[in-house]
Amino acid sequence: MAEEAENLRELITPARFVLFDFDGPICRLFAGHSAEQIAGDQVRWLEERGLRGLLTKEEREQPDPHAVLRAVDRRHPGSDLVAELEERLTQQELRAVSSAWPTQYADPLIMTWHAMGSRLAITTNNSPKAVTRYLGTRGLSRCFQPHIYGRTQDLHLLKPHPHCLNRALNAMGAEPAAALMIGDAPTDYEAARVAGVGFLGYARNKRKERLLRAAGVEHVVGSLEPVLKVLRGQA
Structure with missing residues (x-):
């Protein structure tokens, strides 16, 4: 435990700018509003319009709505179809906010980092509208505003592209070496690696941890509590 705390301390202490992924490290956006169901709704919506052939069998069975959106964008980049599908996903994300589950220790971690003078940003593939609505429900808006960088209709710029991280770094005047990202996906x-930003993996279960480790992530925590303790000098 002491070694883990020391490793966290070495990773966290130099960070003056902290970039949070949203769905995972801050909350489970689809906790009460299944992402798999939303992906299925997207597929049915396409099928109802005679567009079943746009997706492969594997893509139609994909439980990730972002994956479905990307697949359509690869075939019809920048089209009205993609714009409509993206807006439908945004509305689903906005509805999901009311049943989202806050990640344990995320709120106090965010408020502590903010109180210590660190600059915080959100870099996510979710809609910035959903992020803004969620932060408002938790009293966290002041910790991030105006630095919320989410999905745009340029879907090729979604992570793993570092676009949203680079936007955050540029807006905050941050050197990548002084920044840390907290995320839960490869x-x-x-995106952090390409942007030159340090990375802390958050894995709420063993499956998430295996995926992060397989991608090469060195530092992974199963809870944000040890991160909070290091910040507060309790570990």
Whole structure:
């Protein structure tokens, strides 16, 4: 435990700018509003319009709505179809906010980092509208505003592309070496690696941890509590 705390301390202490992924490290956005169900709704919506052939069998069975959206964008980049599908996903995310589960220790961690003078940003593939609505329900808006960088209709710029991280770094005037990202997916890690930003993996279960480790993530925590303790000098 002491070694783990020391490793965390070495990773966290130099960070003056902290970039959070949203769905995972801050909350489970689809805790009461299944992402798999939303992906299925997207597929049915396409099928109702005679567009079943746009997706492969594997893509139609994909439980990730972002994956479905990306697949359509690869075939019709920048089209009205993609714009409509993206807006439908945004509305689903906005509805999901009311049943989202806060990640344990996320709120006090965010408020502690903010109180210590660190600059915080959100870099996510979710809609910035959903992020803004969620932060408002938790009293966390002041900790991040205006630095919320989420999905746009340029879907090729979603993570693992580092676009949203670079936007955050540029807006905050941050050197990548002074920044840390907290994310729960290999795409977060890849984006951070390309942007030159340190990375802390958050894995709420063993499956998430295996995926992060397989991607090469060195530092992974199963809870944000040890991160909070290091910040507060309790570990």
